Amino acid sequence: MAGGMTHKRFNPGAGGWYRGTALYQMMALSGPAPRQLSLVPPDPWPGDAHLGQELLNNRFRFAGQIFFGDVPPWLEKSASAPWLVEMHGFDWLRHLRATGGDAARRQARVLVSHWLDLFGKRWHPVAWAPDILATRIAAWIGQHDFFLASADDQLRARIFDSLARQVRFLEHAVPGRLKGTALLGTIKGMVYGGICLNGLSRVTDRARALLNRELPKQVLPDGGHIEHSPAAQLLVLRHLIDIRGCYRAGREDVPEAVQHAIDRMTPTLRFFRHGDGGLALFNGAQEGEAVLIDTVLGQADARGRPLKSTPHIGFERITAGRTCLLMDVGTPPAPGLDEHAHAGTLSFEMSVGRERLVVNCGAHPGDQGVWRQALAATAAHSTLAIDDTNSSGVNEDGGLSRRPSKVQCLRQDGDEGTLVDAHHDGYFDRGSIIHHRRLFLAETGEDLRGQDKLTGTPGHEFAIRFHLHPGVRVATLEDDAALLLRLPSGALWKFRASGAFIETADSIYLGQGADPRPTTQIVLRGATQLGETLVKWGFRREGSDIDT
Template sequence: MTGPAATAAPSRGASKAVRRGGPLARRRAWRHLPAEQRWARLVYLAKRGWFALPFYPALLPGCGEASPLATPPDPWPGRAEQGLALLGGLYRFAGQSLQAPAPLWQPAEASQAWLAELHAFAWLRDLRAAGSDAARRRARELTQDWLDRHARWSEPAWAPLTLARRLTHWLGQWDFLAASAEHDFRQAVLASATAQGAHLAHSLPAGLAGADLICAVKGLAIVGACLPGGERWLGHALGLLTRELPRQILPDGGHIERSPSRHLAALRDLIDVKAMLHAAGREPPVELEAAIDAMAPMLRLFLHGDGGLALFNGSTAEEALKIDLVLQRAGSRGRPRLSAPESGFQRLQAGRTLAIVDAGAPPPPGQDGQAHAGTLSFELSVGRERMIVNCGTPGADGGPAAWIAALRGTAAHSTLELDGRSSSEPLPVGLWSGPGLATRPQSVSCRREEAEGATLLELTHDGYKAGLRALHRRRLYLAAAGDDLRGEDRIERSEGARPAGFAIRFHLHPEVQASLLQTGDAALLRLPRGGGWRLRASGGTLAIEDSIYWGEERSRRCQQLVITGTAGPGTTVVKWALRREAGKRD
């Protein structure tokens, strides 16, 4: 898979809004960043010239020890198949596979995401999972080669986030990587880790934000707790952490980036910091304990019946076993949160049917690097089977840039698209602004009612107000038995507004098969285990189109149901209902 031409496009118009992002839009997004974050980015950019000076490495401290003071617990599993591939010279990172790349640390054909993964050394876990002496030798050979070639600052090898992740993995995999190695190797690793830790302390916050900043702070905390003389770095890391947690963790426990995958990553990093502090005999800050306790129930809100995450804002389903381990280490055994008004998500559950709804505004500027234009979209599962989904994204580690851009658009989500536009305008990656949003809904509202086991949501957003003079209202009602989901989408437009086409999309999981009934106003959906559901629609034309599902590491073809029509001035109403077929069990 190398790009959009290799498979079915997510849907018509999916990247139209993305293409409107240009230099002017990027500058507008840069101006909208919080002043503190803009200043931090400018300061780091200015420091890069200093870091590149020939004498800079001599200013960084070294370490004469051959063993760390402590090692951080690292229970996270690696992937043995990835480790075996590495032993065979195949490097598979960020959706890109390179066989025997040369030069190894900077092959010309490698993407930036691929390079970041290579230099971050997370693949040490995969070699450990391969479970052989050959894997251990390979880990040491690659580490020694990196030490020989990267004693001086360079990018991407010394980029703050990549550097912090490398320190985490070097020390977290110490027993596998270095504990039984020769003295000179162990000393060289710790000397380099000390220099990198000092550099990281000089660099942070480096304009990082959200889960990336938490990850970088974790790296600084770990190197500070593990290495001699690191007490000052540890203090700096905990200071940044106690400052960031109230900013990033919302009152309902949601992470400010509103991405289930980023929420999972941040929670996992916070758990690692807590475990490291315990291993080093330090008491975790109360803010850290409180954040972990609040985030775990919120993580459960995002879980489908198969144990994976809902696909909002750059998320993938992730591995259910990994999610279970995170919840276990967080000490969470409670029920999922059903309503998260500050984070803007709702969970509707009845019988074996579950709907997870994006009922909030996109994350604020500076925290919207993963944001998708999926306002008021929803996902639906029955038992352990996903039925209605969003298209997802090409992996948390990256993927083909054209696909990443297209899948951020509204058309790649199970919600209403108007005039081929997105409710928010995603931006391409830029040096100054990052891949944030140029425009977004200014007002998003949600009202929830529950009665006798049934749940009603009334939702509104004004993302189509500018230019189209339109308001989108959506009502979702899930009956108490869980066999009846009813929806209503209303487009309210000002007098004099020109007619505009609309499309209400229901992207289907690849295992779900759809067929249009002869009446033309209904479609039959078949789940893998034989369950049948029928979707009926009025107020538009119902059709089946091709789509794509990228909720896992690879793309898969799938179908989507699309209700189309034209919305002129006044109010346009589309009603639809999704009901279980009589006599069928899912």
């Protein structure tokens, strides 16, 4: 296979050849097919009418790539793995639903029918990847009333026969090698299929057992998801809300593990939000849509204010006045759960009210190749890098090759403000270097003081980066040791530093979509000295809205 299909996520393993045989298709997947759904679970999530209009015009825009043509490009050779995942998952049916009208309904049927022609009874490592298949089951069932309720009998029969075969496939294939968010999304497909399709209730029992096993492992005591990503936090909480909704619609008892996970995860999702309602940009996350995040929090129906610390996934949140600061102070997620992990240890983001000031560069929807190498790198985060290398090894096709073995953090909250003191050994193999970072945010929220200390051998170059949001304007002051930063509202902040050379450089910001926005970064450069190297810096709110 060419293009994205060579990605490791589509490797079917040793049993892949057997799943493609006629014997497997006949023995394992055949059986009676239901004629209708026993119920349609609720689908509270908004679609995007603009994307729906593109689908109407046979333009398939997913994961930062777009392909088009009269024949759907299911196996486009130049498509990335994330594009193929979305294309075959059919979660985009809700975008057609948002467009509305008979044309959208007909297009949905045409695309589903075409997929059935090619893959309905023919196994393929992409089309039948368990997590993709489960997403498709949930999409076809969840959007039943939109595109299928009024379809002709022949198409309905084909779809229900395929749904039954796909659910039986999951019964045999799961959990396999799936972990993390992919496994929970796959269990959701099993819940939907087992509850909504007559004759497959045994799959529901299997899904319940998997939920009771997985959720205590994946949702940690601080409510954080084990992948340490705000994006994963949002996605898993959506999956759990859908699973709970399906159980309730079927008048079945919701597994206690599901409700407990929702209750714990909801405050932690709030933890990851900036004042503009979007998410912090750690470990493959973009800002997301504030409306969707609000919807998820509303549907969760779980109380709980944002936490100050999430020690199990390793983040700190400081709020004072109108300022919010989020900092990564944990070890990266474990191998197998680190597909979207970044080398951003001890990086931080800072927002003032609804305006972001200091950011990380974000993530590309494709999250592969050069984009992953660039945006997962330490240099794409507001932290310190040694010798232009990464604090964790970044793999081009996902995951980390190495990581710090020790990251420690101490927090002190006092009347005058909050101090976070952390260090990591991600550069220990480069001259036994340890990076210590201290951040103190005054109780007014208008004075952030930072200190980066390096211990180890001398002669190693370092760069401390502060990526600024594209809305921030930068002006150099006369003494060249300070910068004046102006937010879109006109609020002014002064940046000062000592112990390193200060400069500004170009940067990019990928907080939304696939198109990077140009922006600016502040860089403090120097070299390690014998013994201890110390750099001090700070952001302080200035006066009022004077013109720069």
